[in-house]
Amino acid sequence: MKSELVLYNTLTREKEQFKPINPPCVGLYVCGPTVYGDPHLGHARPAITFDLLFRYLREEGYKVRYVRNITDVGHLQNDADDGEDKLAVKARLENLEPMEVAQYYTDRYHHAMDELGVLPPSIEPRASGHIMEQIELVQEILDNGYAYESNGSVYFDVEKYAAKHNYGQLSGRKIEDMLCNTRELDGQCDKQRPLDFALWKKAAPEHIMRWKAPWSLGFPGWHLECSAMSVKYLGERFDIHGGGMDLMFPHHECEIAQNTAASGHGAANYWMHNNMITIDGQKMGKSLGNFITLEELFTGTHKLLAQAYSPMVIRFFILQAHYRSTLDFSNEALQAAEKGLDRLMAAVETIDKVMPGKASTVDVSDLERRCREAMNDDLNSPMVISALFDWVRIINQLHDGTQTISAGDLEALRRIVHRFVFDILGLRNDAAAEKNDLVGPLVEMLLEMRQQAKADKNWAASDKIRDELTRIGIVVKDRKDGYDWSIK
């Protein structure tokens, strides 16, 4: 139970010992997707990063309530554009109800996450289902004097807030700097000052998604849902808030401001931000149009892709970099990840073939120690993988007989490897799953026949069996005393 976990807190810009408010409970909130398009590689990063955290906390004995929202309320492209939101535009283009669009992409997102081995969160609230809570939050902020109504819309009064509180504490921005650098978006804006942001927006006639509120028929500001829903499900104070680095400002900064304006303090103790995935050194993102969807990745249907990459390769690729580093996409890197993952999975299977000896020439505790130390150091998954690969070699040596291991140690090794590879890193051995009751015995039968052919020095028959199996994707590896096989 006692954890040595250290996490980097964006709020303090330091690695801090993780101390939950009410152990063994942990409250975790992560910003989820806006469901108006197919999930892309960028979505996989936070999902996998915080899935890793979720899994590790659970393994460490914490009872985690993990909340990840679905943004299904259309928000405006920008303040000057009073017309349509992204969801509505999509709905019109595809001739659908906005909620139909949201549902469709929510399902697509869920499916992709499932493929990637991302566990479902404990609660997945939708913004559209929490309009009441958002309206109440706006009212509280108004009551506390940190917001004003203007022509049916409600804006957060940043200047007034900043006089008492630290607006910019998370992003490290200074309000004076922001003031000089705000681009004035002209037009029909009801804001008093450029830094103010919308809490409630009066809907233009063509705006389809709208709800009734004391101020107007309208829709909530886009920072609002996270403030309202995190507090609703995790309490006024909770442990960890996560999301992509690009959300730090303004989204998370505004969240803190909203919570503080309502209750006097921010909600989360630790703020964690994953870095971006880049493509040719540039951020991959919807707005840049250079993103690759997860489905394209899984099927290899994108002009930049040399081949298809399985969900587990994507997961492994992401875990091989630390979550706070940018990770550059390339076919070469993905292919390297694919081969590395194959080797790791082969070794996991090899453990079961190792014959125990009397005494151990290897120290199994070394693996567990290194993996835990790495995880405890701000989720250093690359270091975990590095330790595992050192043990891939050792496992192969055990199998070859150049090292020996006792039965007890072997069982411990199996347990540790499975725990870190499957339970914590969340990897899956998809190839092993294909070795089902039908394929297994068939292959075994053919390989027994091949053994006979080899014994008879009938190389033509032996090679034919092997070549034919290779052709249909089954790799045969001869050993001194028999054979191994696997599905490619």
Next chain:
RNA sequence: GGUCUGAUGGCCGAGUGGCUAGGCACAGCUCUGCAAAAGCUGCUACAGCGGUUCGAAUCCGCUUCAGACCUCCA
């Protein structure tokens, strides 16, 4: 323009003052009917220029380059 990150070997990617992560690629060897796999060995880098130090990829300064945020974004 403001704020902030980063620059590591053929590629990806850890590491924060001395003890040379790991993966992929490449080369040689062992094993082997051949092949594959595996093992062993080799390849040993930290953008540039100064400074601090017994010692710097790691700390400080400057330069160059790249990226992110400042507007929706994971």
